[in-house]
Amino acid sequence: MGIKKDMNPLTIIYRPGLSLLFLWQVVFGQDSLNVRWINSGLFSCSRRTYCAEIGSNKYEFTYLHGGILVLNVNNPASPQKVVEIGTPGDPPRWLIDGGTEIVDTLLYLTIHPYGLWIYNIADISNPIRIGECKTPHSCGVTVAGNYAYVADDDSGLIIIDISQPSSPQRVGKFYTYPGGCDVIVSDTIAYLAAGKVWVINIKDPYNPSLISVWAPHGNSETALQIDKEGDFLYVTEKGIFIQGFWIIDVSNPQNPISADSVIVSWASDIVASGQYAYGSTDNRMLVINITNPYDAYVEAILSIPRSGQGIFYYNDYVYLANSRSTLIIDVNDPKNPFIVGSYNHGAYTIDVAISNNYAYVSKGSELKVLDISNLNKLNLIGHCATPDVARGLAVLGNYVYIADSDSGLRIIDISNPYAPQQIGSYIAQNYFMVDVIVDCSFAYIAVGSHGLLILDVSDPRNPIFVNSYTPPGGYSNSIKVYKNGLFVYLLCDPGGLKIIDVSNPYAPYQIGTFYPEGGINGGIGIRGNFAFLAGVESVNGSFCSLDIDDPSSPMPLDFLLDYWVNHGDLKLLGNRHAIVGTPNGPIFVADVQDPFNLRWAGYYQWEHSGSAGPSYQIDLKDNYIFVATDCGLQIFEFTGEAGIKLTSSNHNTHKINLTIQPNPFTLTTKISWHIQNNIEEGIVEIYNSAGQSVRNYPLNSIKKNDSFVIWDGTDSENRTLPGGVYFFVFNLNNFKIAKKIVYLK
Incomplete structure (x- = not known):
C-alpha cells in the first residue's frame, strides 16, 4: 500500500x-510482453474495398477494423460471406490505414503497425499466411512484378522484394514527410500520396529517386488516396482547408499539372475507369465525367446510407465501404447508378x-x-x-x-x-x-x-x-x-x-x-x-x-x-x-x-x-x-513469464507483532510492534481510506529501543485530519503488514 x-x-x-x-x-517499438495475438473475428467499420476474380468466381475483400471480410459477389444482388481473415486490431486513423492487393492466388495485405502480410488464397475458404515483412506504419500497397510498393505513414515509400513470398525482404526506401498514405505504380514510376503527390523513379527498386512533386497548395496539401487512368492521376484531398478530388496530368512526369478538381465538403476515396471517376463522400457517391479531364463535372449523385469510405470499380460495378456495410452499385449506366446489393457488417x-x-x-x-x-x-x-x-x-x-x-x-x-x-x-x-x-x-x-x-x-x-x-x-x-x-x-x-x-x-x-x-x-x-x-x-x-x-x-x-x-x-x-x-x-x-x-x-x-x-x-x-x-x-x-517462481513474498518472516491501543481513538493512539529479527531499515506509514499516505515514520528515525509511535490524528505537516478510517502499514522491503485504525472526532 x-x-x-x-x-x-x-x-x-x-x-x-x-x-x-x-x-x-x-509503444513505438516492441508491442508486446508475454502476450501474443492469435486471431480475430466479428469485425466492424468498413474502410477499404477491393475486388478480384479467383478461378471462376468473383470476390470482394472489405478491409474492416480488425480484419478482412471476403464476400462472393457472383450475384451482386446477394453477396455471400466466404471467410474472415483476422488481423490485430489497432483502431485506424482517418482512411490511411491498410491496403489490399491480389495477384493470382496471393493476397498482399498491409496492416498499419505490423507491415506486409502475404496469404495463399488458392483455397479462398482457408487462407494461409505464408510470409510477412515488418514496416513501421504500412498503409496502401501496390504489387508490380517481383516487388510490393508500400506507402508507409512513417517512412514514405518502402519497396519489398516478393519474389519469394514466404520470405519477403525490404530492398529500397524513399523517405517523404509527411509519410505515405497510398501508392500506385505505372511502368517504372511510383505515384505516392503523402501529403503532396510524389513522383518517384523506381527503375532501380533498390535506389528509388525523386522525379517531381505536385503540391499546388504548399505545405497544406493533404493527399490521402490515389488512382491512375491513362495519363491522369485522381487524388483525394482530405484536409482542414482543402476537401475534394483533384485530377493531375502526369503525361510529363517531371512536370505534373493540375487539370481540374471537384470540391466537396467531405472527400474519402476515388477510383477512375474509362470516362468516369467515382468519388466516395459523406452520404453520397459522385459520378464524375472525365471524358475531358481538364473539364470534369459531376454527372450523377447517388445517396447512400452513412458516410462513404473506400471505393473500388470492377466490371461495371462499384464496391463502396460505408462504415457499417459494403454496397454494390450498378454503374452500367453511369448517369443512373443504383444500389443492387449490400452486406451489413454490424x-x-x-x-x-x-x-x-x-x-x-x-x-x-x-x-x-x-x-x-x-x-x-x-x-x-x-x-x-x-x-x-x-x-x-x-x-x-x-x-x-x-x-x-x-x-x-x-x-x-x-x-x-x-x-x-x-x-x-x-x-x-x-x-x-x-x-x-x-x-x-x-x-x-x-x-x-x-x-x-x-x-x-x-x-x-x-x-x-x-x-x-x-x-x-x-x-x-x-x-x-x-x-x-x-x-x-x-x-x-x-x-x-x-x-x-x-x-x-x-x-x-x-x-x-x-x-x-x-x-x-x-x-x-x-x-x-x-x-x-x-x-x-x-x-x-x-x-x-x-x-x-x-x-x-x-x-x-x-x-x-x-x-x-x-x-x-x-x-x-x-x-x-x-x-x-x-x-x-x-x-x-x-x-x-x-x-x-x-x-x-x-x-x-x-x-x-x-x-x-x-x-x-x-x-x-x-x-x-x-x-x-x-x-x-x-x-x-x-504465454506466462519466463523464469518466474510462483511463490508469494508476503510471508511474515520477520515475525512482527503489531498492536494499536486504543482503537478507535479520539486524541492519541499508541502503535506498538515487536520485531524478532534485528531490522533497522523500513518505513511505517498511515493511509487514509482513499489510499493516500498522510504520515510516515522511517524506522531509522526511531530510537532503537523504541518499538512504538504515538499518533495524534495529524498528517506529516501536523495538520489535523478528519475523523474516519485510516490504515497503519508496516513496510519492510517486500513484506508488509497492515491494520485498520478508526479516528473519532
Missing part, C-alpha cells in the same frame, strides 16, 4: 532480468462470455455465437437479434442473459447454439441496463443511475422483480456488477465501489464502499479476502488491490499508476495474474499474487492507443483472452 508504480508519462514495467522498461519505448462488439467451446458476443443489437474449438478458424454458427443495444451479458447453463439498454433484460435459450432464441424478458421503465451477472436463481443488473436491480430468474421465461437498490449519498452511475459469496460489488462512475449485502436478495443493503477521487470505470476480480480493481480514477493509480476481509471497510493495499488502464475490464487468471482489457491496450497483465506488491507482468500494445471510450470487456478460456473491441473480437494468449 502506498507504493505507486508510476507509469505515466514514463511507464515502468518490471521484466525478468531487467530493472525497468519505459512504456513510451514500448456494429462494434461490446461484451463477451465464454462457455465450453462457444463465445457469446454482444454486437450492436445482436447476440452472436462463435464456435471457438479451433481458434485459428473462428466459425459464426448462430445469432439472435435484440430490440436495443446488447451490452453486458452473462451465461449460465442453457441461457444467455443480456442487459439490453432501454429494452431491459433479455433471456436467450442457447441449448442449441446454432439457433439461439429469446424466451423471456423483463422491462423496467426508465431503467437503462448495462451489465448483468447471474447466480443461482437471481440476476443482478447494473442499471446506471438507479444502481442495482435484482430479478428472480428461476423461471427464465418469466423473470420476476425482487428488489432494487440505489446507493445513497449523491449521484452514482453503476456500470459493472460482480457477485462473490453473499455480496454484490457494484462499480460506479462516478460513485466508486459499492459493496452490497445480498444474503437476502429481497432486502439488499450497502455494507461498505471504496471511493477514490473519481469513480471506477473498469472491472473487478476477487480472490479470497482480496479484490482487484481496474479503471480506478485516482491520483494514486488506475489499478489497485483491496483487503475486503471486512467488507464494511475495504482497505486499499497497493496501486499501479498507469493512465493506459483508466478504462479496464478485469478477469483473474489462475492464482497469480489479473488480465485487464482497455481501449488503451488492449491487454495488460498484472501480477497480483502478492496484493501488497502489485506489478505489471505483460501487455499487448496497439499502435493507436489513447481512446477514451468504454472499457473493453473480456473473458478467459485457459490462457486465452477474448476481448470485445471496436476492432471485433480479438483473441490473445498469455
Whole structure:
C-alpha cells in the first residue's frame, strides 16, 4: 500500500532480468510482453474495398477494423460471406490505414503497425499466411512484378522484394514527410500520396529517386488516396482547408499539372475507369465525367446510407465501404447508378462470455455465437437479434442473459447454439441496463443511475422483480456488477465501489464502499479476502488491490499508476495474474499474487492507443483472452513469464507483532510492534481510506529501543485530519503488514 508504480508519462514495467522498461519505448517499438495475438473475428467499420476474380468466381475483400471480410459477389444482388481473415486490431486513423492487393492466388495485405502480410488464397475458404515483412506504419500497397510498393505513414515509400513470398525482404526506401498514405505504380514510376503527390523513379527498386512533386497548395496539401487512368492521376484531398478530388496530368512526369478538381465538403476515396471517376463522400457517391479531364463535372449523385469510405470499380460495378456495410452499385449506366446489393457488417462488439467451446458476443443489437474449438478458424454458427443495444451479458447453463439498454433484460435459450432464441424478458421503465451477472436463481443488473436491480430468474421465461437498490449519498452511475459469496460489488462512475449485502436478495443493503477521487470505470476480480480493481480514477493509480476481509471497510493495499488502464475490464487468471482489457491496450497483465506488491507482468500494445471510450470487456478460456473491441473480437494468449517462481513474498518472516491501543481513538493512539529479527531499515506509514499516505515514520528515525509511535490524528505537516478510517502499514522491503485504525472526532 502506498507504493505507486508510476507509469505515466514514463511507464515502468518490471521484466525478468531487467530493472525497468519505459512504456513510451514500448509503444513505438516492441508491442508486446508475454502476450501474443492469435486471431480475430466479428469485425466492424468498413474502410477499404477491393475486388478480384479467383478461378471462376468473383470476390470482394472489405478491409474492416480488425480484419478482412471476403464476400462472393457472383450475384451482386446477394453477396455471400466466404471467410474472415483476422488481423490485430489497432483502431485506424482517418482512411490511411491498410491496403489490399491480389495477384493470382496471393493476397498482399498491409496492416498499419505490423507491415506486409502475404496469404495463399488458392483455397479462398482457408487462407494461409505464408510470409510477412515488418514496416513501421504500412498503409496502401501496390504489387508490380517481383516487388510490393508500400506507402508507409512513417517512412514514405518502402519497396519489398516478393519474389519469394514466404520470405519477403525490404530492398529500397524513399523517405517523404509527411509519410505515405497510398501508392500506385505505372511502368517504372511510383505515384505516392503523402501529403503532396510524389513522383518517384523506381527503375532501380533498390535506389528509388525523386522525379517531381505536385503540391499546388504548399505545405497544406493533404493527399490521402490515389488512382491512375491513362495519363491522369485522381487524388483525394482530405484536409482542414482543402476537401475534394483533384485530377493531375502526369503525361510529363517531371512536370505534373493540375487539370481540374471537384470540391466537396467531405472527400474519402476515388477510383477512375474509362470516362468516369467515382468519388466516395459523406452520404453520397459522385459520378464524375472525365471524358475531358481538364473539364470534369459531376454527372450523377447517388445517396447512400452513412458516410462513404473506400471505393473500388470492377466490371461495371462499384464496391463502396460505408462504415457499417459494403454496397454494390450498378454503374452500367453511369448517369443512373443504383444500389443492387449490400452486406451489413454490424456494429462494434461490446461484451463477451465464454462457455465450453462457444463465445457469446454482444454486437450492436445482436447476440452472436462463435464456435471457438479451433481458434485459428473462428466459425459464426448462430445469432439472435435484440430490440436495443446488447451490452453486458452473462451465461449460465442453457441461457444467455443480456442487459439490453432501454429494452431491459433479455433471456436467450442457447441449448442449441446454432439457433439461439429469446424466451423471456423483463422491462423496467426508465431503467437503462448495462451489465448483468447471474447466480443461482437471481440476476443482478447494473442499471446506471438507479444502481442495482435484482430479478428472480428461476423461471427464465418469466423473470420476476425482487428488489432494487440505489446507493445513497449523491449521484452514482453503476456500470459493472460482480457477485462473490453473499455480496454484490457494484462499480460506479462516478460513485466508486459499492459493496452490497445480498444474503437476502429481497432486502439488499450497502455494507461498505471504496471511493477514490473519481469513480471506477473498469472491472473487478476477487480472490479470497482480496479484490482487484481496474479503471480506478485516482491520483494514486488506475489499478489497485483491496483487503475486503471486512467488507464494511475495504482497505486499499497497493496501486499501479498507469493512465493506459483508466478504462479496464478485469478477469483473474489462475492464482497469480489479473488480465485487464482497455481501449488503451488492449491487454495488460498484472501480477497480483502478492496484493501488497502489485506489478505489471505483460501487455499487448496497439499502435493507436489513447481512446477514451468504454472499457473493453473480456473473458478467459485457459490462457486465452477474448476481448470485445471496436476492432471485433480479438483473441490473445498469455504465454506466462519466463523464469518466474510462483511463490508469494508476503510471508511474515520477520515475525512482527503489531498492536494499536486504543482503537478507535479520539486524541492519541499508541502503535506498538515487536520485531524478532534485528531490522533497522523500513518505513511505517498511515493511509487514509482513499489510499493516500498522510504520515510516515522511517524506522531509522526511531530510537532503537523504541518499538512504538504515538499518533495524534495529524498528517506529516501536523495538520489535523478528519475523523474516519485510516490504515497503519508496516513496510519492510517486500513484506508488509497492515491494520485498520478508526479516528473519532
